[in-house]
Amino acid sequence: MAQRLPAAPPVLPGFTYVRPLGTGGFADVFLFEQDMPRRPVAVKVLLEDLVDEGLLRMFNAEADVMARLSAHPSILTIYQASISSDGRPYLVMEYCPSSLSARYRREVIPVAEVLQAGIKIASALETAHRSGLLHRDIKPSNLLITAFGAPVLSDFGIATALGGRGEDEVFAMSVPWSAPEIIDERVAGSVPAEVWSIGATVYSLLAGRSPFERPGSGQNSREQLKARIRRAAYTPVGRADVPASLEAVLSHSMQRDPAARQPSTAQFAYELQLVQHELGLPHTPMEVAVDEWASAGAPVDFSDDRARGPVRPAVQYESRRPTRARGGAGAHRPDEGTVLAGAEPRRRGLSMGVITAIAVGAVLVVAVAVVVTVLVVGGG
Numbered sequence: 190m191a192q193r194l195p196a197a198p199p200v201l202p203g204f205t206y207v208r209p210l211g212t213g214g215f216a217d218v219f220l221f222e223q224d225m226p227r228r229p230v231a232v233k234v235l236l237e238d239l240v241d242e243g244l245l246r247m248f249n250a251e252a253d254v255m256a257r258l259s260a261h262p263s264i265l266t267i268y269q270a271s272i273s274s275d276g277r278p279y280l281v282m283e284y285c286p287s288s289l290s291a292r293y294r295r296e297v298i299p300v301a302e303v304l305q306a307g308i309k310i311a312s313a314l315e316t317a318h319r320s321g322l323l324h325r326d327i328k329p330s331n332l333l334i335t336a337f338g339a340p341v342l343s344d345f346g347i348a349t350a351l352g353g354r355g356e357d358e359v360f361a362m363s364v365p366w367s368a369p370e371i372i373d374e375r376v377a378g379s380v381p382a383e384v385w386s387i388g389a390t391v392y393s394l395l396a397g398r399s400p401f402e403r404p405g406s407g408q409n410s411r412e413q414l415k416a417r418i419r420r421a422a423y424t425p426v427g428r429a430d431v432p433a434s435l436e437a438v439l440s441h442s443m444q445r446d447p448a449a450r451q452p453s454t455a456q457f458a459y460e461l462q463l464v465q466h467e468l469g470l471p472h473t474p475m476e477v478a479v480d481e482w483a484s485a486g487a488p489v490d491f492s493d494d495r496a497r498g499p500v501r502p503a504v505q506y507e508s509r510r511p512t513r514a515r516g517g518a519g520a521h522r523p524d525e526g527t528v529l530a531g532a533e534p535r536r537r538g539l540s541m542g543v544i545t546a547i548a549v550g551a552v553l554v555v556a557v558a559v560v561v562t563v564l565v566v567g568g569g
Contacts, residue, residue, distance in 0.1 A: 195219070199234055199273035204281075215244060220284060223268075229284040230268060234277050248278045254322055254345045255282070262476055263313040265333060265343040282343075285333035289340065293329055293394045300395065300430050301470050304461050306332065306340040307391040308473040311458035313342045314383055316478045318454065323378040327386035328366040329393050364414050365399035366390055369445055372415050381447035384457055388442025388450075391461075395435075396426045400443060421445035435464045 195209040195217040207220040210231060219232045235248055252270040259266040266283040273279055289306065292298060310332060317324060324345060331344045362371050368385035370376050392400045401417040401424075402409050423440040425431075438460045444450050451457045458475050465472055 196234070196236060199232075199275060199277055199279060201232070201273060201279070204230070204232070215247075221281075223281075231282045231284045233280040233282065234273070235279070237275070237277050245278065248280075251345045252280055254317075255280075257320065258313075258317055258322070258345075261313050261316050261478065262339070263309040263341050264316075265341045283335065283341075285335050285341065285343070287334040288330060289332040289334065289394055290328075290330035294397055297397070297428075298394050300428075300435070300468070301465075303391060303394045304435075304465050304468075304470065305473045306394065307387070307461050308458045308465075308475060309340055310342050310390075311387055311454040311461070312476045314387060314454040315458070315475075318380055318383070319478060323380075323383060325378040325383075326363055327383060327390055328363045329390055332390070364411055364418070365401065366393070367418065368443075368447070369419050369421060370447060372418050379447065380453060381450050384442050384450045384454055385447075387454055387457060388439050392426060392439050392443075395428060395431055400424065400439075419445075432464065432467065434467055435461075438464065 193212055195212050198206045198209070198217075198219045198221075201221065203224050204221040205224065207222055207229070210218040210220050212218075216233050216235050219234065221230050221232050222228070223230050235244060248270075252267065255265065255267040256270075258264045265285070268281040268283070270278070270280045289298075310327075314324060314327070322345075324342065326344060327342075331342060332340050333343045335341055364372065366386045366389040368382040370379070371382050376382065389400050399414075401414055403413075403417075421443060423443055425436050426439070438457070441460070442450050442457055451460065455475065455477060462472055462475070
């Protein structure tokens with residue numbers, strides 16, 4: 190099926206449109222340049238004809254989740270979110286020029302690089318889990334590469350609270366990287382399912398294909414993939430430079446029984462560190478926020494379906510400097526101007542300095558006139 194063309198980019202004050210970056214089922218992503226401070230940014234814009242209460246809930250949750258987590262070095266940074274003049278909600282995010290999805294099918298990514306990326310992304314997921322959030326869409330295309338070459342986790346569009354929201358929970362999946370319990374819709378998301386997905390993603394980066402793909406045309410339909418995932422028969426990566434210990438870590442993460450997998454993404458990252466030690470590679474540190482930080486943030490409201498756009502400030506600022514006003518003595522009004530540090534504000538009326546300058550100027554004019562008159566008379 191042909192990919193649709195992106196919609197027209199929105200007009201955003203303070204941003205200059207550059208070009209489209211990609212399209213998705215619910216949104217388009219464009220490259221803009223921010224005017225101040227000047228930098229490239231990625232702008233994700235919801236499709237106008239799809240915006241409803243459900244999509245607004247997802248959009249608001251994505252913005253709030255990313256704002257809460259984007260201080261993590263391996264999670265994509267969000268700068269702002271609002272609604273464009275034509276009514277489309279949008280997110281302004283860090284621009285990443287590449288993704289691991291653009292590489293793993295066309296080149297052999299070194300084991301050392303895959304281990305480093307796996308530990309960083311697993312650390313980001315562990316931080317999300319400790320703050321009570323699930324990503325639910327871990328796959329290579331959501332692993333972006335920053336301008337400094339670091340992998341970051343993106344696209345929290347279907348994120349949800351740890352434990353679910355009950356009967357209105359949305360089931361969403363990317364089949365090749367989804368656990369059997371997700372495929373069968375027994376759960377909408379869980380930590381064991383995230384362990385499966387990060388394991389399947391690391392496998393894909395090493396193998397150049399998702400774990401349950403098979404060579405040959407007509408072998409990898411959605412239903413065929415689902416049937417293989419339900420059986421969860423692990424197939425080795427098949428690379429000579431992938432050690433048996435790494436195969437064991439990946440096989441452990443993709444066990445059919447959720448209880449048989451690593452108990453957390455932190456444990457998955459730790460086992461990847463042991464592989465690094467075995468191979469004599471530098472250890473990639475686990476960057477996991479402490480529980481005190483995770484519990485300090487305000488909880489994300491996944492039921493918020495308001496159109497949260499630009500609003501006028503509700504707090505009126507009043508100057509501490511008394512000024513004259515038509516309302517009578519002692520009246521105050523808001524300070525309407527910006528005064529540079531060290532500069533005196535302008536005042537109505539003439540100051541003594543101005544009056545003195547005018548007087549001196551008048552004397553000089555009279556003096557010049559007298560001199561001219563004397564010259565003219567004397568010359569006559």
